[in-house]
Amino acid sequence: MSRNPYVRPISTTTWYMRNGRYKVYVLRELTSFLVMFYSFLTIYGLAALAASAERWDTFLASQQSTAMIVFHGVALLYFLFFQTFPWFKLAPKAMPVQMGEKKLPDSYIIIGHYIAWLGVSVFILWLAGAF
Amino acid sequence: MAIAKKAVVWGLFAAGGTLTSFVFPALIALFLLIATGNVPEGLQFDQIRTFAMSWLGKACLFIVLFLSVWHAAHRLRVVAHDFGIRKDALVANAVYTIAAIGTVLAAFYLLMIS
Numbered sequence: 001m002s003r004n005p006y007v008r009p010i011s012t013t014t015w016y017m018r019n020g021r022y023k024v025y026v027l028r029e030l031t032s033f034l035v036m037f038y039s040f041l042t043i044y045g046l047a048a049l050a051a052s053a054e055r056w057d058t059f060l061a062s063q064q065s066t067a068m069i070v071f072h073g074v075a076l077l078y079f080l081f082f083q084t085f086p087w088f089k090l091a092p093k094a095m096p097v098q099m100g101e102k103k104l105p106d107s108y109i110i111i112g113h114y115i116a117w118l119g120v121s122v123f124i125l126w127l128a129g130a131f
Numbered sequence: 132m133a134i135a136k137k138a139v140v141w142g143l144f145a146a147g148g149t150l151t152s153f154v155f156p157a158l159i160a161l162f163l164l165i166a167t168g169n170v171p172e173g174l175q176f177d178q179i180r181t182f183a184m185s186w187l188g189k190a191c192l193f194i195v196l197f198l199s200v201w202h203a204a205h206r207l208r209v210v211a212h213d214f215g216i217r218k219d220a221l222v223a224n225a226v227y228t229i230a231a232i233g234t235v236l237a238a239f240y241l242l243m244i245s
Binding site for chain 1: 143148149151152153154155156157158159160161162163164165166167168170171172173174175176178179180182183192196200202203204206207209210212214215217229233235236237240241243244
């Protein structure tokens with residue numbers, strides 16, 4: 001072993017800027033901030049719900065602004081394209097389905113996820129009375 | 132022993148990832164509806180409270196929140212490393228503490244709704 005091994009100079013803070021795949025990876029992982037944000041926003045809402053009807057209405061009113069419309073709109077698209085859809089894409093690799101000698105084609109698993117996701121989304125929105 | 136523990140942690144992480152992928156678009160869409168002032172009927176106080184009062188409603192909300200914060204915490208730990216923060220023990224403590232606080236608060240407020 002060399003006494004003075006060569007260490008490639010790679011930035012520990014901006015390394016992902018070198019390559020498109022790395023950029024996509026970092027953009028995908030940043031969705032974890034959104035997961036945290038919406039989890040705590042929901043918990044904040046539960047606190048209001050536990051308190052009183054007035055507190056709940058105040059909470060709802062506090063969420064109504066143009067800024068929040070833009071934020072939620074951008075967050076929704078960002079989350080779909082960098083968390084939900086990539087997660088479905090990797091599903092056949094994470095849990096391949098063996099059918100006897102053969103494997104179930106990846107596309108079946110991916111399409112199955114999209115159908116299930118549409119079902120879950122429609123159910124949640126229906127449960128909340130959105131339509 | 133180490134392997135058994137890892138399987139549980141990995142299982143929770145994967146479950147959280149799947150759950151957030153499936154549930155969060157609808158959750159964000161609901162917040163978007165609230166933001167526009169079109170609060171859906173089911174999110175009016177009496178209705179959402181009835182839902183959160185039922186044990187099924189409590190269980191659904193708790194499982195989603197619990198798995199989501201732990202999933203996000205684990206990924207944020209890696210994100211910190213990716214952005215050059217190399218104090219892993221400190222970061223791990225911070226993010227898992229946040230997840231623990233979220234879990235306890237979710238359980239506490241859900242139990243308060245009765």
